[in-house]
Every structure is written in structure tokens, then in C-alpha cells.
Amino acid sequence: MEMEELTPHIQELQRVLGDKIDEDQIVEELNKYLNEYHVGIDAAKRGIIRKYGGSDTMGFVTGNTLTKKIGELTGSEQNVDITAKVVFVDTKDITVKGLPKKIVSGILGDETATASFTIWEPGAMVLAKGSVYNFRNCYCKTWNDKVQINIGSRGRIEVADGVRIDLPERQISASPTEVKIGNIKDGMGSVTVTGKVISVEAREITARGEQKTVYSGMLADDTGKIQFSAWSDFGIKEGESLCISNAYIRSWKGIPQLNMGDRCEVSRVDAITEIIDTSANKKTVDEITRIGGGLDITLEGLVVDVRQGSGIIRRCPQCNRSMLNGACTTHGMVEGVMDLRLKVVLDDGTGAIGAIINRADTEKLTGITLQAAQGLAAVKGESVVGREITGKILMKRIRVTGNVMSDDYGPSIIIKSAENVEIDLEAEANKLLEEVEAAI
Amino acid sequence: MNARETAWRVFATELNSSTLEIKATEEKAPSYIVSPLGAKINRVLIAGVLTEKEKMEFGDDVAWKGRIQDVSGSFFINIGKYQPEASAAIADIEAPSFVAAVGRVRAYTTDDQRVFVSVRPENIVNISETVRKEWVLETAKSTWRRLSNTKRVLSMGDATQEDLVKAGMTPTEAFGITYALDNYGQMPDSALYLRTIQAALRTLLPDRDVDLGFPEDLSNEPDEIDMPEENGNNGSNGAQIEELILNLLEELDTDGKGAPREELERRAEAEGISSIELEEVSNILMDKGLVYEPNLRYLKRI
Numbered sequence: 001m002e003m004e005e006l007t008p009h010i011q012e013l014q015r016v017l018g019d020k021i022d023e024d025q026i027v028e029e030l031n032k033y034l035n036e037y038h039v040g041i042d043a044a045k046r047g048i049i050r051k052y053g054g055s056d057t058m059g060f061v062t063g064n065t066l067t068k069k070i071g072e073l074t075g076s077e078q079n080v081d082i083t084a085k086v087v088f089v090d091t092k093d094i095t096v097k098g099l100p101k102k103i104v105s106g107i108l109g110d111e112t113a114t115a116s117f118t119i120w121e122p123g124a125m126v127l128a129k130g131s132v133y134n135f136r137n138c139y140c141k142t143w144n145d146k147v148q149i150n151i152g153s154r155g156r157i158e159v160a161d162g163v164r165i166d167l168p169e170r171q172i173s174a175s176p177t178e179v180k181i182g183n184i185k186d187g188m189g190s191v192t193v194t195g196k197v198i199s200v201e202a203r204e205i206t207a208r209g210e211q212k213t214v215y216s217g218m219l220a221d222d223t224g225k226i227q228f229s230a231w232s233d234f235g236i237k238e239g240e241s242l243c244i245s246n247a248y249i250r251s252w253k254g255i256p257q258l259n260m261g262d263r264c265e266v267s268r269v270d271a272i273t274e275i276i277d278t279s280a281n282k283k284t285v286d287e288i289t290r291i292g293g294g295l296d297i298t299l300e301g302l303v304v305d306v307r308q309g310s311g312i313i314r315r316c317p318q319c320n321r322s323m324l325n326g327a328c329t330t331h332g333m334v335e336g337v338m339d340l341r342l343k344v345v346l347d348d349g350t351g352a353i354g355a356i357i358n359r360a361d362t363e364k365l366t367g368i369t370l371q372a373a374q375g376l377a378a379v380k381g382e383s384v385v386g387r388e389i390t391g392k393i394l395m396k397r398i399r400v401t402g403n404v405m406s407d408d409y410g411p412s413i414i415i416k417s418a419e420n421v422e423i424d425l426e427a428e429a430n431k432l433l434e435e436v437e438a439a440i
Numbered sequence: 441m442n443a444r445e446t447a448w449r450v451f452a453t454e455l456n457s458s459t460l461e462i463k464a465t466e467e468k469a470p471s472y473i474v475s476p477l478g479a480k481i482n483r484v485l486i487a488g489v490l491t492e493k494e495k496m497e498f499g500d501d502v503a504w505k506g507r508i509q510d511v512s513g514s515f516f517i518n519i520g521k522y523q524p525e526a527s528a529a530i531a532d533i534e535a536p537s538f539v540a541a542v543g544r545v546r547a548y549t550t551d552d553q554r555v556f557v558s559v560r561p562e563n564i565v566n567i568s569e570t571v572r573k574e575w576v577l578e579t580a581k582s583t584w585r586r587l588s589n590t591k592r593v594l595s596m597g598d599a600t601q602e603d604l605v606k607a608g609m610t611p612t613e614a615f616g617i618t619y620a621l622d623n624y625g626q627m628p629d630s631a632l633y634l635r636t637i638q639a640a641l642r643t644l645l646p647d648r649d650v651d652l653g654f655p656e657d658l659s660n661e662p663d664e665i666d667m668p669e670e671n672g673n674n675g676s677n678g679a680q681i682e683e684l685i686l687n688l689l690e691e692l693d694t695d696g697k698g699a700p701r702e703e704l705e706r707r708a709e710a711e712g713i714s715s716i717e718l719e720e721v722s723n724i725l726m727d728k729g730l731v732y733e734p735n736l737r738y739l740k741r742i
Contacts, residue, residue, distance in 0.1 A: 035696070038698070038734035038735065038738075038740075286610050290611075302485065304447050304542040304563065305562065347447045347542075349447070349448065349449045349582055350446065350610065351443075351446050352444040352445065391565070394563060395565050395567055397574060409443070410444055423577065425570075426644070426645065429644035430645065432577070432581055432584060432637075432641065433641050433650060435584070436652065437652070440634065
């Protein structure tokens with residue numbers, strides 16, 4: 001870049017950094033970024049300001065701040081000003097790198113939408129529920145496809161005097177969709193379902209410092225089953241059939257769960273006789289991936305890959321988690337307990353899913369017992385055991401049942417039971433032949 | 441979400457007649473080949489008879505190529521040093537024998553614009569004849585589903601992908617079929633796939649006289665596939681290629697920003713180095729610390 005092209009950038013840097021740096025230094029730095037390391041001009045400026053401006057750099061903060069309404073946020077904003085009303089606010093204690101830390105979080109709203117927010121470095125300012133503030137230099141992220149507003153160390157909060165924000169009435173109960181349990185998906189709002197209570201139990205929990213009783217259990221209809229949590233006592237009993245309206249769906253690791261809050265209404269209905277048989281809750285990998293997760297799902301496919309961490313592993317005797325290089329991530333150096341397991345990828349042609357198979361099923365599928373594996377390991381080493389087990393399971397067709405959940409790396413299933421599958425080749429081939437002959 | 445790509449069950453006839461690519465536009469994003477029947481393929485699961493395998497040595501590196509024959513065609517496979525499990529496995533596999541392999545697909549375009557597809561197995565294992573038949577059945581079913589889906593779409597007129605999902609296809613299927621029909625510019629050759637299904641059913645039901653009305657014709661596979669490794673002037677010596685690339689980098693670096701990728705690819709191509717090979721060599725050179733990428737479009741000698 002020629003000198004005259006650089007001039008406006010140099011001036012901008014001088015304006016931002018003031019007397020923290022002189023012109024020669026700026027030129028030298030820019031030269032290093034642009035010509036030695038071939039970094040773009042914007043990244044170079046950002047880098048130089050970071051380097052010389054310290055953390056509290058008003059200049060680059062105001063450089064390209066946007067002002068947006070909550071409804072306009074995309075979740076990728078690096079630097080945005082928001083004026084919003086505090087709908088809900090709470091202080092939380094979290095642990096960061098082993099140290100306790102206080103953060104403030106809650107929900108902000110304006111005329112367009114609401115979004116959750118977190119203040120990572122709360123100062124002395126106490127936010128009041130219902131008041132309007134200017135949140136400056138926020139950054140946004142998305143979590144479960146919802147925008148989150150973050151106020152970090154560069155962020156500032158000011159009382160927005162005289163600004164009035166009227167939030168639209170929340171329309172939660174407007175029109176709950178009536179759904180079958182098998183069709184419930186992550187991200188659904190308010191729903192009405194009819195199902196039979198398979199199980200229910202009361203649990204005492206502490207929420208925001210208060211003792212509370214939660215009634216949770218399992219509800220099923222002819223299409224699927226779902227875990228429910230009732231936050232007040234609806235007198236739910238095992239075995240009865242209920243119509244639950246105005247419940248809402250929250251997901252845990254992709255597994256949708258039915259939550260029964262204050263607005264929820266429960267009515268007894270005629271006994272539902274047809275409920276799902278878990279063995280029939282068979283899905284394709286594509287179907288369960290699109291739902292996000294589920295309980296007691298049966299999948300069938302080929303083992304197309306065996307991942308690291310398969311074969312003989314050692315578990316921490318205290319927490320039972322698998323150890324890495326002779327150490328437990330929580331309890332340090334401990335004498336591990338030998339175990340056998342498989343981490344595989346199952347693929348049915350519609351999708352691929354990670355599967356974790358416990359010792360009993362690993363022994364059943366491969367025909368290699370832990371004892372035999374240990375014996376082999378003593379003679380030939382554990383890597384040979386890994387190869388042996390891989391050879392027994394790779395490209396095998398298996399049917400598994402377990403709970404499916406999803407994270408950034410896609411879906412995975414924790415297997416409760418697994419078996420080899422045999423196909424009646426002749427019958428299936430004849431069926432296909434008839435189908436093709438009928439169509440052509 | 442970085443979910444793992446599905447391993448498609450396709451016969452060699454369908455994979456080898458695919459000429460459409462969806463190239464990744466972002467770093468780390470997967471590329472796909474779209475078959476005439478709308479399979480949007482990054483990875484495949486293939487099975488059949490390993491009919492030949494050949495070991496190739498480039499200095500210290502070993503690579504393998506081979507062919508796997510299914511019911512009516514052959515898959516071309518390539519295993520390099522980036523597929524260590526498969527590389528170790530194929531060394532012990534005899535040809536001929538029944539094998540199954542899972543791997544990513546790659547398309548090569550020759551100078552005269554013909555497209556060849558090969559598979560880079562991540563895993564390859566010997567299988568029993570029963571498992572091989574199970575694969576034939578599963579792949580026949582999956583091919584038939586794509587073929588009948590394609591026919592349905594053609595009969596539906598101007599159906600959107602949403603319409604197709606409503607009609608019972610998965611979003612992936614709906615996208616693939618729409619993309620294939622829009623971009624191949626011609627109808628898929630249904631006779632080719634029906635003949636393949638006929639061959640599959642004959643394999644599965646040897647006692648029944650399966651006849652869907654197609655003459656047996658196995659000649660539908662491409663002639664010898666021109667793998668880049670076969671090009672005489674580069675297979676011999678990896679060091680020579682590296683030297684050549686380094687020289688090209690210096691020559692093309694006119695403004696200190698490095699050598700523009702496109703230009704480099706063009707020049708390398710002229711020297712008989714394919715873009716795939718160029719990518720591998722530049723990875724090796726980067727590993728060696730001899731070159732770096734100031735950004736994605738440039739490669740620069742250190």
C-alpha cells in the first residue's frame with residue numbers, strides 16, 4: 001500500500017491512540033502488519049489499537065458501532081449499541097478457570113423482540129427490572145439459534161433517561177399447537193399434547209435460592225414419549241391420561257422436554273390405550289437428526305468407523321469417567337479400573353451418528369470379553385486389542401436402542417442395548433423385485 | 441453443525457456417471473458430487489470384489505490404487521498417506537476378495553472435460569459374501585428410491601423443494617433431485633439404472649429368472665481412469681515436484697504478496713501436476729515450513 005493511501009489510516013490511528021504512539025511508530029507497525037505479514041488493513045488497525053490502546057480504547061469502540069433493535073440482531077454483531085428494557089435480571093455465581101465469579105444475566109426487551117443478556121464484568125451498577133438502559137458496545141452470539149447479548153469488559157451501561165419502551169404483550173397462550181409427541185421438535189413454543197403418564201416423581205430442587213417441588217416423569221402417546229417437568233402440583237398420577245395445554249418445549253442437548261409452567265392447564269381425558277412400544281420407536285438417522293434428539297430411539301445401520309477411545313479403557317474409581325494418559329481429569333493420578341467400550345459411527349444411508357457402546361454390548365457384538373481382551377493385551381499390547389475389536393465390528397450391521405442427543409459435532413446415541421442384525425435377503429430382494437416390476 | 445457426512449449407498453454406474461460438483465466455498469466446508477439421480481455425495485459406502493490393487497511409492501510415502509467391482513461396474517479407489525487406517529488395511533487384503541470401504545469421493549476432470557470419480561477409502565475391510573449381498577440389496581433399494589423419486593418429480597411439473605418434502609422426501613433428497621434436474625440439463629438415463637438394479641437382483645436371486653427387459657451389458661464402465669499418479673512425469677519423484685512448485689512460487693510472486701492460487705494451478709497443470717496433487721504437495725511444503733498462505737488465495741515461499 002502506498003504512503004498516500006495509508007495517510008487516512010495513519011490519521012485515524014493517531015486520532016484513536018492520541019499520544020500513546022507517534023507517527024513513525026504507526027508507520028513502522030503498519031508496515032509490519034501489511035507488508036511483512038500481509039494482514040488486511042482493518043485487521044492491522046485493530047491489532048495496532050489493541051497493542052497500544054490497552055483495554056479501554058474508546059476510539060475503536062466508537063469506530064464502527066451500530067445501533068440496533070433487538071429484533072434486528074443477527075447474533076454476529078461484534079460491537080453494537082442497544083437501548084432496551086430489563087425484563088428480568090438476576091445475579092449468578094459461576095466458576096471461571098477455577099475461580100468463583102459473579103455475573104449478571106437476564107432478559108432484555110424492546111418493541112421488536114426479547115433476548116437474553118449477560119454482563120460478564122458487572123460493576124457497581126445494579127439494573128432494575130422494568131427500567132430502560134443504553135447498553136453500549138455489546139457483542140452478540142447465538143445459542144440454540146437464539147441471539148444472546150453480551151456485555152463484556154468493553155461494554156458500558158447507562159440509564160436511558162426519559163426513554164419509554166412498551167413491550168408487546170407476550171402472546172404465549174395465543175394458540176398452542178396441538179401436537180403428537182413424536183413430532184415435537186426443539187424450538188417449538190407453546191404446545192398442547194395428549195398422552196398417558198408412564199411415570200412421575202416429585203423432586204425437591206433449589207431454584208434461585210428457593211426450595212421448590214418439581215414433578216417430573218414420562219408422557220407417551222402412540223407416536224413417542226417425552227420427559228415432562230411440572231413446576232406446580234397438578235396432582236399428576238402414574239397411569240392416567242392427560243390433555244396438557246399451554247406447555248412449552250425446552251431442549252436439553254437436543255432432546256425436547258415438555259415443561260408445564262404457570263399458564264399450563266391439565267385435564268383428565270379418556271384412557272389412552274395405544275401408547276408407543278419402545279421397540280417400535282424406530283427412526284432413521286436422518287429423522288432423529290432433524291428432531292435433534294429423543295429417548296429410547298431405535299436405529300439400525302452399519303458401523304462405518306471405529307473412533308479413538310475404543311477397546312480397553314481405564315475409568316477413574318471415584319467418578320467412573322474414562323481417564324486420559326493414566327490420569328482422571330478431575331481426580332488426577334489414580335489407579336484406573338479396566339473397562340471395555342466402543343465409540344463408533346453408525347450410518348444407515350440417511351445419516352451418520354456417533355454411538356457409544358458399553359462393555360456388555362461390546363462383548364456381545366464382538367464376541368471378545370473384557371477378560372479375553374486383557375489377556376490379549378498382556379501378551380500383545382492394548383493397541384492390538386483395539387485393532388482386533390475394530391476388525392470384529394467394522395462394517396457390521398447393528399440395531400441399537402438408546403437416548404439420542406445433539407451437539408456441535410452432530411447427533412450421538414448412548415446405547416442401552418445393541419444387537420447384530422440379520423437380513424432375510426431373499427424375502428427383501430423379492431419384495432424389491434415386485435415393487436420394481438409393478439412400477440415399470 | 442459439523443455433523444459427519446452420510447455414507448451414500450450407490451452403485452458404480454451411478455457414481456461414475458456423476459459429473460456435477462458442488463465445491464466448497466468456505467474453508468473446511470465439505471464438497472459434494474451430485475449424481476444424476478440426485479444423491480448429494482461427499483462420502484460413500486461401497487462393496488464388491490477388489491479386482492486389483494497396486495502399490496505406488498513416492499520416496500518415503502506409499503499410496504495404493506485399486507478397483508472394486510460391484511454388480512455392473514467398478515469403483516476406482518485411491519489410498520494415500522492421509523488415509524493411514526485404510527493404507528495399513530489394504531496392504532493385507534488380497535485381490536480378488538470381497539471388500540467394503542467407506543470413503544470420500546473426488547472428481548477429476550481430464551483435459552478433454554471428461555469427469556472421473558474416485559473414492560478415497562478411510563476404512564476398507566474384507567467382508568463375507570453375505571455382507572456383500574446385504575450391501576447389494578441396500579444399494580439397490582436406495583437406487584430404486586432415487587430413481588422413483590426422480591420420476592415422481594418429473595411428473596410433478598414445477599414442484600419446489602418444499603412440495604417434495606411434503607410429498608414424503610427428505611430435505612436432502614428434495615435438494616439433490618432438484619439440483620440434479622436443474623443442472624444436468626438432461627433427463628437421467630433410467631435404463632442404465634434399471635439395468636443395474638436388474639443386475640443386483642440377479643445377484644441376490646440367482647434361482648429366479650430376473651428379467652426387467654434389459655439385455656445384460658456390463659460394458660458401461662469408463663475405460664482406464666487417468667489418475668494423476670499415473671502421469672509419467674510426476675509419479676517418480678516427490679522431491680522433483682516440490683522443487684518445481686517452489687520455483688513456480690518464486691516466479692509467480694511478482695508483488696511480494698505470494699503466488700496467486702489460480703495462476704499457480706494453471707502453471708502446475710501445464711507441468712502435468714493436477715490441482716489435487718498440487719494441493720497435496722503444498723500441504724507437504726507447508727508442513728515442512730517452506731511455504732505459507734498469507735491468505736486463502738495466495739501461496740508464498742518463506
